[in-house]
Amino acid sequence: MKPLQPDTLIHNPRGMPVVTSVVVDCEATRLWSVVGHFAGFDAFIPALSHIEMTGEGVGALRTKFFHNGHCVVEQLNSRDEQAMCMTWTTIYNTLGLARLWAAMHVEALGSGRSRATWTLIGEPIEMAQAGFEQFVREFAESALGNVRQMLG
Numbered sequence: 001m002k003p004l005q006p007d008t009l010i011h012n013p014r015g016m017p018v019v020t021s022v023v024v025d026c027e028a029t030r031l032w033s034v035v036g037h038f039a040g041f042d043a044f045i046p047a048l049s050h051i052e053m054t055g056e057g058v059g060a061l062r063t064k065f066f067h068n069g070h071c072v073v074e075q076l077n078s079r080d081e082q083a084m085c086m087t088w089t090t091i092y093n094t095l096g097l098a099r100l101w102a103a104m105h106v107e108a109l110g111s112g113r114s115r116a117t118w119t120l121i122g123e124p125i126e127m128a129q130a131g132f133e134q135f136v137r138e139f140a141e142s143a144l145g146n147v148r149q150m151l152g
Contacts, residue, residue, distance in 0.1 A: 013098070013123045020144055030114075041143075044150060057079065070095055088102055
């Protein structure tokens with residue numbers, strides 16, 4: 001028997017990034033306080049019933065519980081308060097995803113306006129890649145539209 005070697009089930013997904021953004025009539029720091037709150041995505045994603053956190057900061061895990069019974073566990077990979085950006089990876093889900101990586105970034109546009117950009121790269125297990133990318137785009141656009149309504 002060969003000696004055990006370090007291994008992992010976490011790999012970055014391959015595929016085209018799905019990039020969605022929204023411009024909101026508010027200061028960038030206010031927008032970041034909503035979309036940059038890793039534990040608070042249930043504030044603008046109505047499909048989520050609640051979120052439970054394990055740990056704090058980079059390396060923390062969030063478990064997102066959906067009203068339809070699905071759940072997703074994600075790990076915060078990076079976070080930069082000054083640059084107003086963060087990245088995370090899905091490490092477990094019941095949604096039929098092999099891998100998912102995401103990033104959120106907020107930038108000031110001047111005169112009380114700012115933009116949030118949500119980038120997602122994923123690999124579905126059972127769904128065609130094109131259908132998955134369309135679903136993810138619509139999901140992110142809807143969520144960011146809710147952010148615009150909340151803050152705009």
